[in-house]
Amino acid sequence: MKTVTLIWIAVLILALARNAYAPWTLVTTLTFSAIAVVLLVLHLTDDDGLDASRENHKATSLADKRKAIYTADQRTSAEAEASAKDAPSGCCKDASVASGTSAGEGYCKSAAVETSEQARESGCCKSVSSDAQVSSGGCCQSEETASESGCCKTQAEEKPTYDEGRVYCKILFSSVKGTCKGMAAELNALMLSELADGGLKKENVQVIDLADYNPLDLEEEDLQCLMVFIVPTYSGGLPPESSAGLCLYLEDCHLDQRVSKKHLQDIRYAVFGCGHSSYISAHYNTVGKNVDRWLQALGGRRRFGLGLGNQDVTESKNGSIEADFTEWAQRLVRTYQNKPLGGPAAGDNVVEQNVVTEEAYESDSSSYSDEEDGNQDDGMQDLEDMGPLMAKMKAQKKKESSGGPREMITPALRKSLTKQGYKLIGTHSGVKLCRWTKSMLRGRGGCYKHTFYGIDSHRCMEATPNLACANKCIFCWRQHTNPVGTEWKWKVDEADMIVNEAIKNHRALIKTAKGIAGLIPERYEEGLNVKHCALSLVGEPIMYPQINRFIGLLHERRISSFMVTNAQFPEAITRLSPVTQLYVSVDAATPESLKRIDRPLFSDFWERLMSSLDELGRKQQRTVYRLTLVAGFNIEEIVQYAKLIQRAKPQFIEIKGVTYCGTSDASVMTMQNVPWHEEVVGFVQQLCDLTPGYSIASEHEHSNCVLVARDEFKIDGQWHTWIDYDKFHDLNDRFNKTGEKFTSLDFAVKTPSWAVFGCDEQGFDPEETRHYRRRQNKAGGL
Numbered sequence: 001m002k003t004v005t006l007i008w009i010a011v012l013i014l015a016l017a018r019n020a021y022a023p024w025t026l027v028t029t030l031t032f033s034a035i036a037v038v039l040l041v042l043h044l045t046d047d048d049g050l051d052a053s054r055e056n057h058k059a060t061s062l063a064d065k066r067k068a069i070y071t072a073d074q075r076t077s078a079e080a081e082a083s084a085k086d087a088p089s090g091c092c093k094d095a096s097v098a099s100g101t102s103a104g105e106g107y108c109k110s111a112a113v114e115t116s117e118q119a120r121e122s123g124c125c126k127s128v129s130s131d132a133q134v135s136s137g138g139c140c141q142s143e144e145t146a147s148e149s150g151c152c153k154t155q156a157e158e159k160p161t162y163d164e165g166r167v168y169c170k171i172l173f174s175s176v177k178g179t180c181k182g183m184a185a186e187l188n189a190l191m192l193s194e195l196a197d198g199g200l201k202k203e204n205v206q207v208i209d210l211a212d213y214n215p216l217d218l219e220e221e222d223l224q225c226l227m228v229f230i231v232p233t234y235s236g237g238l239p240p241e242s243s244a245g246l247c248l249y250l251e252d253c254h255l256d257q258r259v260s261k262k263h264l265q266d267i268r269y270a271v272f273g274c275g276h277s278s279y280i281s282a283h284y285n286t287v288g289k290n291v292d293r294w295l296q297a298l299g300g301r302r303r304f305g306l307g308l309g310n311q312d313v314t315e316s317k318n319g320s321i322e323a324d325f326t327e328w329a330q331r332l333v334r335t336y337q338n339k340p341l342g343g344p345a346a347g348d349n350v351v352e353q354n355v356v357t358e359e360a361y362e363s364d365s366s367s368y369s370d371e372e373d374g375n376q377d378d379g380m381q382d383l384e385d386m387g388p389l390m391a392k393m394k395a396q397k398k399k400e401s402s403g404g405p406r407e408m409i410t411p412a413l414r415k416s417l418t419k420q421g422y423k424l425i426g427t428h429s430g431v432k433l434c435r436w437t438k439s440m441l442r443g444r445g446g447c448y449k450h451t452f453y454g455i456d457s458h459r460c461m462e463a464t465p466n467l468a469c470a471n472k473c474i475f476c477w478r479q480h481t482n483p484v485g486t487e488w489k490w491k492v493d494e495a496d497m498i499v500n501e502a503i504k505n506h507r508a509l510i511k512t513a514k515g516i517a518g519l520i521p522e523r524y525e526e527g528l529n530v531k532h533c534a535l536s537l538v539g540e541p542i543m544y545p546q547i548n549r550f551i552g553l554l555h556e557r558r559i560s561s562f563m564v565t566n567a568q569f570p571e572a573i574t575r576l577s578p579v580t581q582l583y584v585s586v587d588a589a590t591p592e593s594l595k596r597i598d599r600p601l602f603s604d605f606w607e608r609l610m611s612s613l614d615e616l617g618r619k620q621q622r623t624v625y626r627l628t629l630v631a632g633f634n635i636e637e638i639v640q641y642a643k644l645i646q647r648a649k650p651q652f653i654e655i656k657g658v659t660y661c662g663t664s665d666a667s668v669m670t671m672q673n674v675p676w677h678e679e680v681v682g683f684v685q686q687l688c689d690l691t692p693g694y695s696i697a698s699e700h701e702h703s704n705c706v707l708v709a710r711d712e713f714k715i716d717g718q719w720h721t722w723i724d725y726d727k728f729h730d731l732n733d734r735f736n737k738t739g740e741k742f743t744s745l746d747f748a749v750k751t752p753s754w755a756v757f758g759c760d761e762q763g764f765d766p767e768e769t770r771h772y773r774r775r776q777n778k779a780g781g782l
Helices: 002-018 025-059 062-074 077-086 116-121 143-149 179-194 215-220 241-255 286-297 321-335 358-363 383-402 411-419 435-441 448-453 495-512 521-527 547-556 570-575 591-598 605-618 638-648 677-690 725-738
Strands: 169-173 205-209 226-232 268-275 307-310 423-425 429-432 460-464 532-535 560-565 581-585 623-629 652-657 694-700 705-710
Touching: 169 179, 179 205, 179 226, 179 268, 179 321, 215 241, 226 286, 241 286, 268 286, 268 321, 286 307, 307 321, 411 423, 423 495, 429 495, 435 460, 435 521, 448 652, 448 694, 448 705, 460 495, 495 547, 547 560, 547 725, 560 725, 570 605, 581 605, 591 605, 605 638, 623 638, 623 677, 638 677, 652 677, 677 694, 677 705
Parallel strands: 169 205, 169 226, 226 268, 268 307, 460 532, 532 560, 560 581, 581 623, 623 652
Antiparallel strands: 423 429, 429 460, 652 705, 694 705
């Protein structure tokens, strides 16, 4: 209107200027003038109305409605006061109040409100629709008024209801070790407990193994059913067998251009992935991330943020992968307490899948969700708005890094290991009392090291200066609660402190055995003085940066050292000071089997094993291969093992049948994987036939273990596998002072007849009293 008016006035002026004295223009000039006056009047009277119309039109858009929440505070104080006079008591204008419990109770509680429109849009009074009536002051005054006007809904009215016999949630899991299966059961129990007020019953939720689920059924799922996927990432970033079919189906549909991008638009889903950040970073939780991405790309509606659980306890934001899931599951269920499953979670009104939230940084599980149908936007967030959040995240990261390296033992790890009987030392070490120590304190026999090498089992301290490992072996009985890593990235405790505290804690553990039945007093007193240290408790001791200092302190106290390494750190073997006996675990004879059994973190694990064996062959001390036989995995690899033995020519080879520790999340094995002692002996006999210069020297039938030794330790027809420990310490002291070297034969002593292979005792010391468990129906019993 303003533009039209100005044009008419301009035309009028031009006409007057050019034809000011022409009589015939008088009528034209008067006509133009009249029209200009009319237009000017219309402009002055109607522009406010037209502009108001535009403003009202703008206010109806979703973007401006959202913006109204944040611009309310920019109004003048005079307007706010005028509006407040008309507002009834018990009303509010603050959106943050509205999103909490106040709005859910059916009426508003703060002191002022601006207009009825703002009352609705701020969320203070939640309207059923945009046309809902509001009381004169702009909000509802009571629950009764709320229910009548529809402005505010009561808490009871917002509770969802569930029909009997209908499935509202399917929890689909894929599990290798039982971890994800347990998580699915946990979420099921949590839902049935927390959502019971709405009538959710057992039949409304299904827990399904993905091995039993046909991916094609996704196309027929009820759009009111929430699909929760709990999936692990296995070796190489691949899905386990049970979820491979789902991943293949989703990926094929995603890549097939013939498949509509709305192919799975009726799917309402949430995904939780289980992974381990210490493996190759590109593989971390790839299955969970891919399932979430593929579902969304095919039109699926994400109803809760992708959760990423980390099995590395030192990197997990909540201390363990189980705690990561519990935190995610509780938030998931909490958001559906006032919304039906399958529908959008409470507060799911903004798409945030491209936003890095502070919560995601803190809990390692993102908190984004899709908007309700029909109200989607591009999910972008202004970089200006991201600034404060990113600055806060960087500040937090800097705060963490400025404090130096983190401690290895997290609260969750401390709780788990303490429950298993560990005495933890400092930030990365521990000791534990071996069952054979307690057995020999009672005169009931020693371990296989007593039979093979003559250690006093009741004087042996089982310890480690490092709880972390570079492998996650399937037969590990430590329940996989310890951290893993390919390098040292934690705070370093001093070796002196670790040795002193280890001895102190071991003595304390010995004292706890004082009251057990059958304790021999003399052995109890001997047990308080540590003579041997088995560095094979848990983790990889050779990773500890001060390992040579640690070993030196043991030897200064005339404590022998039995060091076990998993052969993934060849450089550390090169640098290692002399130990009483150095072990290398050779758990498989081929790269394929080693990957299946040890599940190593290093991608060049086989090359590292070969280099470690080469370094072992250069050591001028007692060296041992430790072989753990697992039926169905490596027991058929006799020829390949023989080649590995010829490579490094260790002085001894221990071959032991794997120990079955029961069903747990830490192992996929069953009793079918445990070879009989006769099978182990048969394996060893074939191995010796393939490796000239080696023979069977000893056995410990109780431990299902056999010792093979180089023939040079058979002196004058007698095996000399035992150790003169005092002589070892004397020779080691001389080496440290003068550099004069010594060999293993210099401190080898004769093996007693009862410990030699083929004897009737089968490695059980006749000075001990053998006891059998009652279920074996033999005399004695424990």
